[in-house]
Amino acid sequence: MTTRTRILTGITTTGTPHLGNYAGAIRPAILASRDSNADSFYFLADYHALIKCDDPLRIQRSRLEIAATWLAGGLDVDRVTFYRQSDIPEIPELTWLLTCVAAKGLLNRAHAYKASVDKNVETGEDPDAGITMGLYSYPVLMAADILMFNAHKVPVGRDQIQHVEMARDIGQRFNHLFGQGKEFFTMPEALIEESVATLPGLDGRKMSKSYDNTIPLFSSAKEMKDAISRIVTDSRAPGEAKDPDNSHLFTLFQAFATPAQADEFRSDLLQGLGWGEAKNRLFQLLDSELGESRERYNQLIERPADLEDILQHGAKKARAVATPFLNELREAVGLRSFVAQAQVAATTKKKAAKAARFVSFREDDGSFRFRLLAADGEQLLLSRNFADGKTAGQVTKQLQSGQPLDVRSEDLSFSVWLEGQCVGDSPAFADSAARDAAIEALRIALTPVQD
Numbered sequence: 082m083t084t085r086t087r088i089l090t091g092i093t094t095t096g097t098p099h100l101g102n103y104a105g106a107i108r109p110a111i112l113a114s115r116d117s118n119a120d121s122f123y124f125l126a127d128y129h130a131l132i133k134c135d136d137p138l139r140i141q142r143s144r145l146e147i148a149a150t151w152l153a154g155g156l157d158v159d160r161v162t163f164y165r166q167s168d169i170p171e172i173p174e175l176t177w178l179l180t181c182v183a184a185k186g187l188l189n190r191a192h193a194y195k196a197s198v199d200k201n202v203e204t205g206e207d208p209d210a211g212i213t214m215g216l217y218s219y220p221v222l223m224a225a226d227i228l229m230f231n232a233h234k235v236p237v238g239r240d241q242i243q244h245v246e247m248a249r250d251i252g253q254r255f256n257h258l259f260g261q262g263k264e265f266f267t268m269p270e271a272l273i274e275e276s277v278a279t280l281p282g283l284d285g286r287k288m289s290k291s292y293d294n295t296i297p298l299f300s301s302a303k304e305m306k307d308a309i310s311r312i313v314t315d316s317r318a319p320g321e322a323k324d325p326d327n328s329h330l331f332t333l334f335q336a337f338a339t340p341a342q343a344d345e346f347r348s349d350l351l352q353g354l355g356w357g358e359a360k361n362r363l364f365q366l367l368d369s370e371l372g373e374s375r376e377r378y379n380q381l382i383e384r385p386a387d388l389e390d391i392l393q394h395g396a397k398k399a400r401a402v403a404t405p406f407l408n409e410l411r412e413a414v415g416l417r418s419f420v421a422q423a424q425v426a427a428t429t430k431k432k433a434a435k436a437a438r439f440v441s442f443r444e445d446d447g448s449f450r451f452r453l454l455a456a457d458g459e460q461l462l463l464s465r466n467f468a469d470g471k472t473a474g475q476v477t478k479q480l481q482s483g484q485p486l487d488v489r490s491e492d493l494s495f496s497v498w499l500e501g502q503c504v505g506d507s508p509a510f511a512d513s514a515a516r517d518a519a520i521e522a523l524r525i526a527l528t529p530v531q532d
Contacts, residue, residue, distance in 0.1 A: 085501035088119050088272070089232035091126040091166065094143040095134045098150045099295035100367075101280040101288030104336045110236065111154050114161050120501035121161040122230050122399070123151060125392075128166045128173070128222060132215040148388050150298060153378035158391055166226065168396035171403035176225040178410060182254045183221050191220050192243055224248035229403050231267040238279075245271040259413040263483055280336055281329040283311050299371065299378040306364045319355030330356070334363050337370050401489035402498075405520070409485040437461070437526035439477050441470070449473040453480075453505070453526065461523045462497060464505040476504050483529045488520055495520055 090110045098107070114121040125147055130140050144165065156163060166172060188194065194217050198208045220243075227235055227248045235245050252266035259265070279287060282294025289295065296308045312330055317323055325331040325347045335343045350359065381388060411417070441451045448466035451473055455461050467473040479499055480486075487498040493516055497505045507523075510516040 085118055085120040086233045087122065087230060087267075087501055088113060088234050088236065089122040089124075089227055089230055089269075090236055091124045091129075091226060092147055093126045093133070094130045094140060094147050096139070096143055096290040097146055097295075098298045099288060099290070100298055100333070100336075101282070101295065103150075103154070103298050104280055105238070106236075107150060107154050111151070111156050113236070114156060122232065123156065123161055123163045124226070124399075125165045126226070129219060132213065132219050145382065145385060145388065148392060149378050149381035152381055152388075152391070153299070153374045155374075158395060162395055162398045162402075163391065164395035164399045165392050168392065169229070169399055169403055171400065171407040172222075172225050172229055175229050175407060175410065176222050178414060179224055179228070179251050179255060180218060180221050182258060183218075183224075183251050184254070187247060187250055188217060188220060190243075191217075191247070192240075193219070220244060220247045221251065224251045227269050228252050228266045229406070230399070231406075232269050233267060234270050234272040236272040239273060242271045242273070245269055259410075261413075263413075263485070265410060265413065265485055281332055283308065283313065285313055285329045299375045302368055302372075305367060309360050309364050309367075312360060312363075314356045314359075317356075319358075320353040322353055323350040323356075323359075325350045330359055330363060334359075334366060337366055342366070401491070402487060404490075405488040406485055441473060441477075443470075451477055453523070455522050455526060459519075459522075460508060461519055461526060462505040462507055465503060480504075480527055481529070483527075486524060486527065488523070490516065490520070497523075 090106070092102070092106060110121075110123065113119060114123070125144055127140065127144055130143065134140055148165075151163065152158070194212065197212050197216065201208050201210045201212075223244050224247060227245070228251075235248075237245060249268050252268060256264050256266055282288035282292055283296070284292070284294045286292050286294060296305065300308065312333070314328070314330060315323075328350065331346065331350060334346050338346065346354075346359075346362065437453065437455050439451050439453055441449065443449055444466065446466075448468065449470045449472070450464045450466055452460055452464070453462040464473065464476065467476070476499065480497070489496050489498060492509075493511070493513065494509045495507045495516060496503050507516070507519060510519060
């Protein structure tokens with residue numbers, strides 16, 4: 082069974098996407114999503130946006146624009162899980178569970194909080210003036226985003242490595258307190274993209290909404306050309322050699338050009354290409370690369386109902402992972418159903434009775450499979466086909482190890498996943514109540530009996 086790497090990426094919905102967002106985050110993420118070994122989760126971080134923005138109309142508009150940007154840029158929602166953070170109620174619930182184990186000293190060290198405190202002290206204000214609990218505790222929400230789906234890797238810039246490190250710290254503490262030998266949370270790793278460009282804005286500083294120096298990604302051709310004309314350059318006249326390595330214009334061109342195009346542009350600048358013509362070439366390059374995407378973007382913006390359908394479908398996929406996992410976590414901390422608790426106790430007392438069992442068999446084509454049968458003989462699960470008996474045996478061993486189950490409901494049936502791969506499916510049940518009862522029976526059957 083091939084192990085797929087789960088990768089998680091989110092973008093805060095506080096403004097209109099610009100060229101820097103696209104080159105630094107969106108484009109590399111979309112390219113990474115096409116890797117067959119990647120199990121990719123992409124989300125709109127709209128809860129995080131509330132920390133930075135108290136303008137409801139801006140939040141709403143940004144959510145629409147960023148969703149359309151991902152899709153216009155080529156994100157294939159059939160290959161990935163694409164959702165809004167606010168459509169997954171398990172995330173804020175997990176945030177609270179993690180808040181209860183997160184050390185205050187850890188949160189005191191968060192870069193954003195420390196920067197706000199330092200700024201207040203520098204200006205003679207109370208250290209916590211203007212600081213909300215949202216800002217202070219946002220690392221816990223970020224940890225919940227990552228740990229909810231047990232992401233293996235989280236692409237971040239160097240200035241965001243701390244976010245992943247704090248998620249690891251909080252996850253490790255939860256595992257230690259409530260795991261009882263289980264590792265509920267996978268420890269995520271920061272994926273540093275060394276080759277990803279950090280683009281300069283119109284004034285040469287990092288392109289950022291806070292500096293008001295951005296070039297909107299999908300502005301009209303005329304608006305983009307006007308913005309490019311405002312890029313700050315030096316005073317060298319046409320015919321004078323330019324310095325490409327210290328030119329913000331060249332940096333922007335290089336981020337979207339092929340190596341051959343960039344080499345030609347560099348050579349022309351060294352030979353005295355005028356800044357006006359250089360800006361026109363940058364516009365032609367960007368308009369050529371983004372023209373089709375701009376058209377798709379405008380079509381999507383005009384069809385918000387279609388975007389809503391796509392995001393709701395993504396939320397359903399995400400919750401198929403999140404809901405059963407949160408039930409495991411609720412169980413771990415003691416927020417248990419009295420009925421389920423009684424069922425588990427009764428099952429434990431009847432250890433001598435006939436137990437659930439795995440039945441292995443070989444298909445005519447030579448592949449290996451197994452069934453999981455409940456104590457009464459009901460089939461709970463039929464495995465997928467495996468190339469050899471050893472692999473099938475390893476899967477049954479993993480299922481019985483006591484690790485949290487990734488059970489995904491689908492209409493009147495369900496499937497079980499390990500490490501991003503489906504390993505088995507249930508039969509179809511008469512109704513959702515029967516399906517849910519079978520899922521509970523599956524969990525009980527795979528719960529290791531404690532002596």
